[in-house]
Structures are given as C-alpha cells and as structure tokens.
Amino acid sequence: MTDRPIKVLIAKPGLDGHDRGAKVLARGLRDEGFEVVYTGLRQTPEMIATAALQEDVDVVGLSILSGAHMTLLPRITALLKSEGMTDVLVTAGGIIPDDDIPALKTAGVAEVFGPGTTIAQVADYLRANVHRHD
Amino acid sequence: MRLSDAAIAGDRRALAQLLTAVENATPVGEAATRRLYPLAGRAHIVGITGAPGSGKSTLVAALTAEARAAGRSVAVIAVDPSSPITGGAILGDRVRMQVHAGDRDVFIRSMASRGHAGGLAATSVAVATVLDAAGFDLIFVETVGTGQSEVEVAAAADTTIVLEAPEMGDEVQAIKAGLLEVADIVVVNKGDRPGAHRTASQLRAMLVASAPREPADGRPRPKRPTVLITTASTGAGVPELLAALDRARPTESAVEPAPARLARARTQIGAVLQERLAARLGDAVHAARTRDVTDDVANHRLDPYAAADGLLSELFPGAGPDASADDA
Numbered sequence: 001m002t003d004r005p006i007k008v009l010i011a012k013p014g015l016d017g018h019d020r021g022a023k024v025l026a027r028g029l030r031d032e033g034f035e036v037v038y039t040g041l042r043q044t045p046e047m048i049a050t051a052a053l054q055e056d057v058d059v060v061g062l063s064i065l066s067g068a069h070m071t072l073l074p075r076i077t078a079l080l081k082s083e084g085m086t087d088v089l090v091t092a093g094g095i096i097p098d099d100d101i102p103a104l105k106t107a108g109v110a111e112v113f114g115p116g117t118t119i120a121q122v123a124d125y126l127r128a129n130v131h132r133h134d
Numbered sequence: 135m136r137l138s139d140a141a142i143a144g145d146r147r148a149l150a151q152l153l154t155a156v157e158n159a160t161p162v163g164e165a166a167t168r169r170l171y172p173l174a175g176r177a178h179i180v181g182i183t184g185a186p187g188s189g190k191s192t193l194v195a196a197l198t199a200e201a202r203a204a205g206r207s208v209a210v211i212a213v214d215p216s217s218p219i220t221g222g223a224i225l226g227d228r229v230r231m232q233v234h235a236g237d238r239d240v241f242i243r244s245m246a247s248r249g250h251a252g253g254l255a256a257t258s259v260a261v262a263t264v265l266d267a268a269g270f271d272l273i274f275v276e277t278v279g280t281g282q283s284e285v286e287v288a289a290a291a292d293t294t295i296v297l298e299a300p301e302m303g304d305e306v307q308a309i310k311a312g313l314l315e316v317a318d319i320v321v322v323n324k325g326d327r328p329g330a331h332r333t334a335s336q337l338r339a340m341l342v343a344s345a346p347r348e349p350a351d352g353r354p355r356p357k358r359p360t361v362l363i364t365t366a367s368t369g370a371g372v373p374e375l376l377a378a379l380d381r382a383r384p385t386e387s388a389v390e391p392a393p394a395r396l397a398r399a400r401t402q403i404g405a406v407l408q409e410r411l412a413a414r415l416g417d418a419v420h421a422a423r424t425r426d427v428t429d430d431v432a433n434h435r436l437d438p439y440a441a442a443d444g445l446l447s448e449l450f451p452g453a454g455p456d457a458s459a460d461d462a
Binding site: 004005026027029030031032033034035036037038039040043044046047050051053054055056083084085 | 146153154216217220221223224225228229232236241242
C-alpha cells in the first residue's frame with residue numbers, strides 16, 4: 001500500500017527544555033496527514049535510535065536549540081546507520097548556524113530547517129524526499 | 135532470510151519492518167502472520183483501556199518496569215487516534231515509556247487507529263500475534279483514550295484492565311453497561327489524589343459485592359472484576375497489579391481454550407471474512423454488479439437485504455438463502 005501515511009519521529013535530543021516548536025511541528029504534520037511519533041524532551045541519541053527502529057519510521061526529525069547539534073546529530077545518524085536504518089530520512093530543525101550545515105549534511109542529515117520555515121515547506125519536502133520501504 | 139525468520143531469531147529491525155507490513159495489511163504481512171501463528175499463544179496479552187489522561191501509558195511503563203525487574207520481556211502496542219479529516223495522527227504514548235528505550239527486552243510500537251472504531255487499529259491483534267511469536271512474555275495493548283463503550287480490546291486481550299481516575303463518577307456510572315463490564319481488573323489510578331479510596335469502594339460495591347448469579351441457561355456470565363488502586367507515577371500498587379495479572383493469566387494446559395481466547399479467535403475470523411468478502415465483491419468479476427446493486431439500494435429500487443442475498447448467491451452458487459421471510 002502506497003497510500004498509507006508517512007510515519008515521522010519527532011525527537012528532542014539533548015538537554016534543552018523547550019519543545020513548543022517540536023509540538024507545533026508535530027501537530028502541523030498531523031494536519032498534513034502524517035503519523036507523528038513524539039517522544040518528549042531530553043532524549044539521548046540511543047533512545048532516539050531505538051524509537052526510530054522499533055517504530056520503523058520513514059523520517060526522523062530532530063529539533064535542537066541547545067547548540068550541541070554538532071555532537072548529537074552525527075551520533076544519531078551513525079547509530080541509525082549501525083542499526084541498518086540506511087534509508088530513513090533524517091532532518092533537523094531549531095537553532096543551527098548556516099556554517100554548520102555542510103558538516104551535518106556530510107554526516108547524513110538530509111536537510112536543516114531554520115526559523116521561519118513553514119509547516120507546508122517541511123511537509124512538501126518530506127513527501128518529495130522520503131524513501132518508502134514497504 | 136525471511137523477515138519472519140529474522141524477527142523470531144531476535145533481529146529487532148526485522149521485527150519492526152515485519153510489524154509495518156502487518157500493520158499495512160500487505161501480502162508479506164499476511165504471509166508472515168500465517169507462518170508465525172502456530173508459534174504464538176504463549177504470551178499473556180493484557181489490554182489496558184480507560185479515559186484519555188487516566189494514566190494508561192504511565193501505568194504500562196510502571197508495569198513494564200516491574201516485569202523487567204523480574205527478568206521478563208515486554209512488548210507494548212500503544213494505539214492513538216487518527217484524524218478523521220486528514221488521516222494524520224499524533225502517537226504520543228512513548229513519552230511516558232522512554233525510560234525503557236535502552237532496553238532490548240522491551241519493544242514498544244505505536245499504532246494509529248486509521249479510522250477503525252472500537253479503541254484499537256484494525257491490525258492490532260495481528261501485530262500482537264507477531265510479537266507473541268517473537269517470544270515476548272507480556273504484551274500490553276493500550277487503547278486510544280476511551281469513553282463508555284469501546285470494548286473491542288476485551289476481545290483482543292487475555293486479560294483486560296479498565297482504568298478509572300478518582301472522582302470520575304458515582305455509583306450509577308459504575309453500574310452502567312459497557313466498558314466496566316469487560317474489565318477483569320478495574321484499576322483506580324492516581325491513588326494519591328483525594329477520593330481514590332472512595333471511588334474504589336464505590337466500584338467494589340457496585341461491581342463485586344452485587345455479584346451476578348450464575349446464569350442457568352448458558353448465557354455469558356458477567357465478570358466479577360478485582361478492584362485495585364495504583365499510583366502509576368510512583369509505582370505504588372503496581373506490584374500488586376502485576377501479581378493480579380499473573381493470577382489471571384490463561385493456563386496453557388487447559389483442554390478448552392479460555393473464553394477470552396475463543397472471543398479473540400471469533401473476532402479474528404470475522405475480521406478476515408469481512409475483508410475477504412469485501413475484496414471478492416470489489417474484484418474484476420463482481421465490481422460492476424456490486425456497483426449496480428448499490429445504486430439500486432440508494433435509489434430504493436432494491437432493499438439492502440435482497441441486495442446482500444443476491445451478491446452472496448452470486449459468490450456462493452448453490453448456497454442461497456432460505457425462502458424470503460414474511461413480516462406478517
């Protein structure tokens with residue numbers, strides 16, 4: 001079945017305590033017809049990789065505002081790869097300086113969405129770039 | 135290697151992918167469910183239902199911690215509602231269960247209800263079957279937040295827990311038909327809140343003390359649930375609840391299947407029959423005729439009974455219905 005909803009994990013790695021943005025995005029993607037797994041605040045890379053694996057999601061969306069993205073995001077993409085999740089689309093959002101984006105993309109983050117991105121832009125990007133694997 | 139072989143050999147990624155196939159009712163999912171069915175039947179499948187916010191996910195997390203302390207493996211199927219408008223869903227039950235995310239012997243899977251009424255998704259029972267075959271000892275099936283009559287979980291689980299919060303209703307609420315009737319265990323959660331003990335004693339008075347008599351004519355016997363108090367957020371009362379669950383676990387040696395398992399078998403057969411029938415009526419041979427009689431019923435040229443009987447006798451020639459009934 002190709003008409004089943006795209007399944008997205010929205011996760012907050014690290015120690016920042018603000019998830020309003022992640023919740024707004026989760027709700028916005030729900031309204032765009034996605035199935036959104038939300039796991040809450042203060043997730044370790046291992047927790048995120050486990051949730052992505054057990055839920056067999058198509059997309060992992062990482063929201064990070066703490067500045068620790070250069071440490072946490074490559075760790076998450078590496079864990080996903082080592083678990084065999086090579087086709088999952090990994091995106092990031094939050095406060096990430098432009099200068100860091102090339103290195104994150106090299107590490108396996110497909111796209112970075114900064115402040116001002118609309119829900120519709122994210123939804124369109126995910127629909128166009130997800131690798132359906134059933 | 136087949137996904138199903140890898141899944142029962144302990145490959146968690148294969149298990150997750152297999153569950154996706156089962157959830158989406160693909161041919162791979164059906165073939166795997168059929169192959170694995172003989173291996174299932176060993177797990178204790180526990181349904182947990184109750185109003186939104188009554189603490190189902192928190193209680194599942196607490197029960198999981200208790201079971202893991204005893205070295206038992208646990209799987210969780212957590213169902214949340216799909217939007218009837220867009221088909222999207224927020225699957226938020228993991229938030230309360232993330233403490234177990236690093237544990238290989240806890241497998242949590244969220245499911246969207248995808249338009250299925252009754253508190254579960256259409257494929258939740260099949261997903262439980264696969265997790266059962268994969269060797270999990272305890273499987274919790276958490277429904278969407280329910281109201282008074284989403285009783286489907288009782289036919290999916292061996293043992294059903296209905297969760298109540300303190301002060302959610304009086305004795306009249308406790309004697310209404312529906313959700314409370316299917317409970318094997320009624321849990322008053324948030325036991326540290328005022329009124330928890332009063333709520334529990336009201337439930338006991340109405341559900342247990344006024345026990346129904348044994349019907350002589352073979353009608354199903356109403357359940358006499360145990361009423362317990364828990365505070366899932368602190369773990370208070372959770373060991374007692376797990377012990378009560380273990381006492382309720384169906385014995386494998388029984389010659390006659392447990393009533394809950396018979397109910398589950400009936401539900402599963404019924405669901406497949408319905409699905410197969412719908413597929414046959416929509417296939418290349420029958421689609422046009424199905425469409426025609428649907429138009430006729432819509433225009434009141436044909437009644438729905440005649441339409442259904444006509445379609446059935448077309449699908450199964452020679453097995454036609456009895457002579458038409460008269461309302462005289």
